[in-house]
Amino acid sequence: MPRFVDRVVIHAKAGTGGHGCASVHREKFKPLGGPDGGNGGRGGSVILEVDPQVHTLLDFHFHPHLQAPNGTQGMGGHRNGANGDDLILRVPDGTVVLDNDGRILADLVGAGARFDAAAGGRGGLGNAALASRARKAPGFALLGETGAEVDLTLELKTVADVGLVGFPSAGKSSLVSVLSAAKPKIADYPFTTLVPNLGVVTTGDHSFVMADVPGLIPGAADGRGLGLEFLRHIERCAVLVHVVDCATLEPGRDPVSDIDALENELARYQPTLQDDSVLGDLADRPRAVVLNKIDVAEADELADFVTEEVSKRGWPVFKVSTLTRDGLRPLTFALWEMIVAARAARPEPVKTRAVIRPIPVDESGFTVSADLENPGGFVVRGVRPERWIRQTNFENDEAVGYLGDRLARLGVEDQLLKLGAQPGCAVTIGDMTFDWEPQTPAGVDVTMSGRGTDARIDKTDRVGAAERRQARRVRRGQVEPE
Numbered sequence: 065m066p067r068f069v070d071r072v073v074i075h076a077k078a079g080t081g082g083h084g085c086a087s088v089h090r091e092k093f094k095p096l097g098g099p100d101g102g103n104g105g106r107g108g109s110v111i112l113e114v115d116p117q118v119h120t121l122l123d124f125h126f127h128p129h130l131q132a133p134n135g136t137q138g139m140g141g142h143r144n145g146a147n148g149d150d151l152i153l154r155v156p157d158g159t160v161v162l163d164n165d166g167r168i169l170a171d172l173v174g175a176g177a178r179f180d181a182a183a184g185g186r187g188g189l190g191n192a193a194l195a196s197r198a199r200k201a202p203g204f205a206l207l208g209e210t211g212a213e214v215d216l217t218l219e220l221k222t223v224a225d226v227g228l229v230g231f232p233s234a235g236k237s238s239l240v241s242v243l244s245a246a247k248p249k250i251a252d253y254p255f256t257t258l259v260p261n262l263g264v265v266t267t268g269d270h271s272f273v274m275a276d277v278p279g280l281i282p283g284a285a286d287g288r289g290l291g292l293e294f295l296r297h298i299e300r301c302a303v304l305v306h307v308v309d310c311a312t313l314e315p316g317r318d319p320v321s322d323i324d325a326l327e328n329e330l331a332r333y334q335p336t337l338q339d340d341s342v343l344g345d346l347a348d349r350p351r352a353v354v355l356n357k358i359d360v361a362e363a364d365e366l367a368d369f370v371t372e373e374v375s376k377r378g379w380p381v382f383k384v385s386t387l388t389r390d391g392l393r394p395l396t397f398a399l400w401e402m403i404v405a406a407r408a409a410r411p412e413p414v415k416t417r418a419v420i421r422p423i424p425v426d427e428s429g430f431t432v433s434a435d436l437e438n439p440g441g442f443v444v445r446g447v448r449p450e451r452w453i454r455q456t457n458f459e460n461d462e463a464v465g466y467l468g469d470r471l472a473r474l475g476v477e478d479q480l481l482k483l484g485a486q487p488g489c490a491v492t493i494g495d496m497t498f499d500w501e502p503q504t505p506a507g508v509d510v511t512m513s514g515r516g517t518d519a520r521i522d523k524t525d526r527v528g529a530a531e532r533r534q535a536r537r538v539r540r541g542q543v544e545p546e
Contacts, residue, residue, distance in 0.1 A: 070120070070121060070219065070220035070296075070297070071121070071217070071218070071219050071220070072121045072124040072125050072128065072217070072218050073128060073215060073216070073217050073218075074124050074128045074129075074130060074153075074215070074216050074217075074218060075128055075129045075130065075213075075214075075215050076110040076130050076131075076153075076181045076182045076213070076214050076215075076216060077110070077129075077130070077131040077132070077182060077211060077212075077213040078107055078108065078109050078110050078131075078132050078182035078183055078184040078185065078211025078212045078213070079106075079107025079108035079109075079131070079132040079133050079134040079135060079148035079184045079185065079211045080107045080134045080135065080184075080185045080208055080209070080210050080211050081104050081105065081106055081107045081134075081135045081184065081185035081186045081187035081188060081208030081209045081210075081211075082104030082105040082106075082107075082134065082135035082136045082137040082138060082145035082146075082187045082188065082208045083104045083137045083138070083187075083188045083205060083206075083207050083208050084101060084102070084103050084104050084137075084138050084187070084188035084189045084190035084191070084193070084194075084205030084206045084207070084208075085101035085102050085103075085104075085137060085138035085139050085140060085190045085191070085205055086099075086101050086190070086191045086202065086203060086204050086205040087099065087100050087101040087102075087139070087140030087141075087190070087191065087192075088100065088191075088201055088515075089140070089141070098192075098195070098200070098201060099190075099191040099192045099194075099195050099200075099201050099202060100140050100141055100142050100192050101138055101139075101140060101142075101190030101191040101192050101205050102138030102139050102140070102141070102142050102143040102144040102145065102190045102192065103138045103144045103145065103187050103188065103189050103190045103193055104135055104136070104137050104138045104144075104145045104187030104188045104189075104190070104206075104208045105135030105136045105137075105138075105144065105145035105146045105147040105148060105187045106135050106147045106148065106184050106185070106186060106187050107132065107133070107134050107135045107147075107148045107184030107185040107186075107187075107208070107209075107211040108132030108133045108134070108135075108147070108148030108149050108150045108151055108184050108211075109132060109150045109151070109180055109181075109182060109183050109184040109211075110130060110131075110132050110150075110151045110153065110180075110181045110182040111150050111151065111152050111153065111178055111179070111180055111181065112153050112155050112159070112161065112170070112172060112178065112179045112181050112218075113152050113153065113154060113155065113172075113176065113177070113178045114154075114155055114156070114157050114159065114172045114173070114174060114175055114176060114177040114178075115154035115155065115156070115175070116157060116175045117154075118154045118155060118156045119156050120156060120220070121155065121156065121159070121218055121220055124153075124218060130151060130153065131151070132148055132149070132150060132151035132182070132184060132211065133148035133149050133151070134148050134208075134211075135147055135148045135184070135185070135187050135208060136148075137208075138187070138188075138190045138205070142190075142192055144187075144190075145187060147184075147187075148184060150184070153181070155172060155218065156220055157172070157173060157174065157175065157177075157223050158172070158173060158220055158221045158222055158223040158300065159172045159218055159219070159220055159221075160172070160218070160219045160220075160221055161179055161181070161216055161217070161218060162216065162217040162218075162219065163214075163215075163216065163217075164215055164217075166217075169216070173223060173300075181214060181216060182211060182212040182213065182214050183211070183212050184211045184212075185208055185209035185210050185211040185212075186208065186209045186451075187208050187209075188205055188206035188207045188208045188209075188455055189205065189206045190205050191203070191204065191205050194206070194466070199462075199466070201515060202462065202466070202515075203460070203462050203515025203516035203517075204457060204460045204462045204463035204466065204516060205457075206455040206456070206457075206463075207454065207455050207456065207457055208455075209451065209454050209455065210454065219296065220296075220297075221296050221297060221299050221300055222262065222275050222297035222298075222300065223273070223300050224262060224273040224274060224275035224297075224298075224300065224301050225272040225273050225274070225301065225302050225303065225403050226265075226272060226273070226274045226275065226301060226302070226303045226304075226305055226399055226403065227274075227275045227277065227297070227298030227301035227303070227304050227305065228240065228274065228275065228276045228277065228305050228307050229277065229298065229304055229305070229306060229307070229326055229330070230306060230307035230308060230309070230322070230326065231309060231312075231317075231322055231325075231326075232278075233309065233312075234307045234308060234309040234322075234356060235307055235309060235356040235357060235386055236276045236277075236307045237261060237276055238356075238386035238387075239276070239307060239354065239356070239384070239386050240261055240263040240274055240276045241263075241386075242386050242389055242392065243263060243265045243274065243392060243396060244263025244264050244265050244266075244274060261275070261276040262274070262275055262276075263276070265396055265399075267396040267397050267399075267400045268397070268400075270400055272399070272400060272403055275297055275298060275301060277297050277298060298346065299346070301349065302349070302350070302402075302403050302406035302407060302410075303349065303350045303351075303352065303399060303402045303403055303406055304330070304346065304349045304350070304351055304352075305351070305352045305353070305354055305399070306322075306323050306326060306351065306352070306353045306354065306379075307354045307356055308322050308323060308353060308354065308355050308356060309322070309356055309357060310355050310356060310357055310358065310360075310363035310364075310366045310367045310370075311356075311357040311360040311362065311363035318366070318370070319355060319366065319367070319370045319374070320370055320373060320374065323353065323374065327347070330346040330347055331346070331347040333346055349406075350402050350405070350406050351377075351379040352379060352380050352381075352382065352395075352398065352399065352402065353374050353379050353380070353381045353382070354382050354384055354395065355367040355370070355371070355374075355381065355382065355383045355384070356384055356385070356386065357385060357386075357387075358383045358384065358385045358390065358391070359385040359387045359388045359390070364383070367383045368383075371383070380398055380402075382394065382395045382398065429446050429447060429448050429474070430444055430445065430446025430448065430449050430474060430475075430476060430479075431444070431445050431446060432444050432445075432476065432479045432480060432483060433445070434483075435490065435492060438490050438492070438497075440486075440489050440490070441489055441490035441491065441492065441497075442480060442483065442485055442489065442490075442491050442492070442500075443491075443492045443493075444476055444491060444492070444493045448474065449471060449474065449476060449493050449494075450493060450494040452467055452470055452471070453467070453493045453494040453495075453496045454494060458496075460516050461516065461517045461518045462515065462516050462517055462518050464518065465518030477502060480500065481502070485500060487500065487501055487502060488500070488501070
């Protein structure tokens, strides 16, 4: 049996970028071939895209873990790695994307609307791209970055022009079935409708979409019945229609009290969307009242009796019978006129002009602060230094020296000295903590040694630093003691 799913939590992971390649061209009679390592490929991104052929989030309910392909590693001969293909996730029109805190990240309305859920990791540069006057043949390459990993909540808010609201068994599904080609389940017991149903209603040369949601009961805004789960599907509706059962034999119910109870629930429900895709709170939407089941004699008399009282509220009232189809044609034309009026009254979306603000050339892009968890230590935060840490292969001394030069050129060394950092103090950048030793200032030529080595890094100091890093990992519980 087909299932309707309108809310899911997905775990999206973008692809990791491929590593760069450290290679030197070797060919007979060409002893100085130079570096020819290619760059790694970019990891694939996870992208949400609206597809008109998709009407539910069912696929994500069964497969919530989604991962884009990784980029491939660069190769010698200046051959770059292949980029990972983007993972396109097809979602229904009206899908809202929220983060873990419930903040709206995107409201996807309209075919082809896209949202980049998780960006793929950058590929690492090969040694050919890292060659410079100081490093003519680098013996290292940069590592690829890990792709972004996010948890997102997807909610489906149906895109319709008219929303039908009413008590269970009021005849909403029957009304949709006779006005459109939709075939919802119809039965003589409450809560027959368990999922929203959409139907396209044709009136003259025009057409509009009508949504039938499960029946509401008092307390629906607080979660009673099925109302709270599906009230979101009428948030985008321009016109709301009260479908009232005039033939009900349930004690304590009549058309006026039913309308009052529904109005109370609509007023208490607060839409989560507050942008151009909705028209304010549900209580402020244009209304129409449909007095249904007038094919029953007592119901016809009751409809005549309450029509004047309901009309005093300023809402148009229609007496219809979905069985004999009486009154349906005037209803459809009136609803179309209300839709046109609601669209005309809708404020024009504010057109924003993109403003490009170049980053100042002296913008350092990082901050240095004291490490509260490690007295005497410091924490460096910033997009560039944290990315450089992820791209560095700490098993290669030349790569470590190159990282030190980059940090020095950025100004991290000078800032640490200004804050009173002492040689040997712990400095944390990203997920890496190391014992700080002042490097050669930026702009000063570095004495080159063999490929993969750096004259500034003493073998003994490097071994001792590795042992200290291992001890810190043991204290943090990251690894088991040897």
